Amino acid sequence: MARPRIIPDETVFVALRHMLATTGEKTVSFGSVARATGLAAASLVQRYGSREAMIRAALMSAWDALERDTVVADSGADTVQGFLKALGGGGPDATDLALLAMDFRDAALRARAEAWRRQVESALARRLRDADAAAMLFAAWQGQMLWHVAGGKGFRLKDAVKRLG
Template sequence: MARPKSLPDAEVLASVRRILADHGDRAVSFGSVSQATGLAGPTLVQRFGTREGMVRAALSAAWDALEALTERAEADTPLSAKGAQAFLKLLGAESETSEISLLAADFRDPALRERAAAWRARVEAALALRLGGGGKAREAAAILFTAWQGQLLWQQAGGKAFRLKDALKRISG
């Protein structure tokens, strides 16, 4: 079977992220991505330059998608405690967010680390706004964000230990 001559970057980068998620950082190489996509290794080198450039591009594309999703979730959820829950539910429902733990797993790249910090601040601000604003709401938003992230991380290792709805009631009540 002949190799495809072209494949959109989005599909190549999704393959890189799948390899990262399934097998870790060390499994990503031009060879493994070539095998996953059917593109020739030299084609990948020509597109991305280095293995690190390919990984950075894959993670940057995931951040772009997550930031766009966050913007949509902010626009689509009401400014209430139920809106805070709906906001996190929207962020957690999309396939891109299954990569949140992947995005947070490696902050060696300063630019990606900066994006992560900015995204966290944005999510916490959106939550605080839905929880009424002010200092208490900002504190509750930080706790809720951390609980939500922990739930996403550990969900893969055996399910939910608690419901965000219950945590939201406790910290905003």
């Protein structure tokens, strides 16, 4: 069967991010992404230039989606809990924040993370009317997400929101 000639970048990125999340960065190569997408490895090389550039492009695309989701959550939720719940996603297309934080050695990815943090803290501060409380809640929320992946379920974010608000 012939390989498809045209596959959109976003289709490649979804497959690549799935590989990163399930099997880790070491398994990502032009060959493995080619097998996952049906696109020729040579086409991936031509499109992205290097393995690192391909991974970076996939992560940048995920940051784009997360920023759009944050704007939607900010405009659609009146409460702190509603806003954070909307950002938590959980659907099949939800961005895995741990995946996005996989390599902050890249200055551009780190800058995207810092800008998103400011975006979220600003939305929280408008709801809490307190920038310091917003920063603390953001840190608690991110810590909860990190430890939830590791199996920790003792911290309840809604209790922290009640104490702050």
